[in-house]
Amino acid sequence: MMKSMMMNTTMKNTMVKKSKPQRKCVGCNEMKDKSQLIRIAKISDDEFVFDKTGKQNGRGAYICKSKECLEKAFRNKGFERSFKCKISTEIYNGLEQEIQAYEA
Secondary structure (H helix, E strand, O other), rough: HHHHHHHHHHHHHHOEEEEEEEEEEOOOOOOOEHHHHHEEEEEOOOOEEEEEOOOOOOOOEEOOOOOHHHHHHHHHHHHHHHHHOOHHHHHHHHHHHHHHHHHH
16 A cells, blocks of 8 residues: 555655746737747836846836737737836837847
8 A cells, every 4th residue: 555655755755847937928928938928028117128137126018029010019008018118119110120130
């Protein structure tokens, strides 16, 4: 009896797979692994930065590493919904330059 219980416990431990964290892109609205997305953090009222570590303080939003998703997020106001504020075109232009650096 004891031997079979130990065997079942061992089998359960080896079969459990750890799931990867999932996040939704604000551009295409698809759920993807967190490692496939870029986190953009709102640090202060007018300051947005690319969070390469994923641990920076502030409200965050995730986007795919493509210019198309950034354009979709601009059109459907995905960042404005996520950050709950109005975002100027200068900030979008800065984000576009950062995305181009990721794509290169």
